[in-house]
Amino acid sequence: MSDVTFLRQREPVDEYGRALYAISRSILRAMLDQLSTQDLTDLNVDRVDVTMRQLSHYVRLERDKGMRGDGFEWAVHEAIAGNEPLVTELVADALARTSPKVFRGSSGTSSLLFGYERAKYLGFLEAVVENAGEEAVLLPDSQGRPYRFASDWLKHAAQGATAEVLLGERIKKIWKTDIFLSDENARRYAAATIKSNHRLLEGGPGLRVAIVPAATDLRPGVRYDRSRGLWLTVLPDPDGFMGLFNDAYWSVASAVYTIGKQERPPYYMKPSVKGQRVAEQIEKYPTAKVIDIENALDEAAQQHLVEVKHQLVSVEAPEWLHINELRTPVIAPRPHFEPLD
Structure with a gap:
């Protein structure tokens, strides 16, 4: 916790x-x-x-520069875990567009927190694999064989940018993953990046979805960002609280x-x-x-x-993993969503 x-x-x-x-x-x-x-x-x-x-x-805000954005990641994960429909419906829509044959028609969503910054903590990778399940696989693109979670790529991704040479071209940027998304079956996953500011988004091989809050120049909804190669999932922020x-x-x-x-x-x-x-x-x-x-x-x-x-x-980790003793607490706006027209 x-x-x-x-x-x-x-x-x-x-x-x-x-x-x-x-x-x-x-x-x-x-x-x-x-x-x-x-x-x-x-x-x-x-x-x-x-x-x-x-x-x-x-x-030292520069040292803890991920504090604000990290909090937004937690908020999104909590919304998915809590089955908040105004979040899960958009995420499900994005997943269905990444792999229509796999995710279209799904009745729910699930998520696994990652983030290579977290992966350095003892037992975190084991917790990710355990929660994903032995049969869980990563779908890095629309073609080719998937990657099993219980293989070396996850350990490499935990090393950050230095591991790109070990990851291979198909998942070269998978280390940028903040959260793995799946349907209610939680067996096949797509990697997602989450940013509290859409201008800071970065894509790359292995990443499929981006989740950001709405902004004055970015309307809510799901659409494809060709420049980054990501399905952009923009969560509505009707009162402008994220900007505030x-x-x-x-x-x-x-x-x-x-x-x-x-x-x-x-x-x-x-x-x-x-x-x-x-x-x-x-x-x-x-x-x-x-x-x-x-x-x-x-x-x-x-x-x-x-x-x-x-x-x-929840950090999707075993009880013996006391991350609260190792991490700096984070500040996070809790998303507030309204139905889309």
Whole structure:
């Protein structure tokens, strides 16, 4: 099990600026919560007394750059595992298009989390194979023989980009897989990549499906992305919460980069104009306690926009694999979906 902090929208956004304060407050709190007992010992301070400067110097967003996107992967997996129809229907549609003879007419979907970053943990690969089953196979394309999960390619994929020479041309990019998708029989799988920002999508041999949230320039639905060779599955986000979450995340991140004197990410990873104003206000209080900044943000925020929910999410691993002791908790917006017309 893995401890995940979900940010879930409770009320419609009625004023963007106040909504930004609300999300920024929760993200800041989640960052503070991520400090372990050892971290606090190194800082020689109790959690409630951690200052914004201490947090900014200690947190390394570049090192943990997958934190935000990782949370979105968990959210998608949870939606499939929970049989959320507004997610599973789109995923089933995409699967049916990747291999019509195999998946068309299926009555359900299933998923296996992968991600080579996770695969380094003791027992994770064994858990993937165990949950897939002895007869499980990967369908990397529409022709040729499938790959058995209980073979060496999965171990190679866990090594990341360095293993491409070992994987062969048909599954050269399979290491980029975030989740393996199948129907209710969970025997034949297609590899999928998941991104919280569709502009960061990358395709390649072995990958069949891409899952992303809707954006202002990307409408919901399923269609083929010829440039990447992927069946694009765009999950609807009717209230624009994912965009709001991203803006708030980069607002807080911008303040952390400035106060902590950290190297900034590429220019396109920055908040909106209003988000920059949020960051500038946080930057005014480097010596203030994080808790006090939270309280100030709380006063300015829409009080009931966000609820913070801590829960355990299955990682498809045996009971003895305690990933929560080895991983940094992740921040994730919990998808909220509406029926498609």
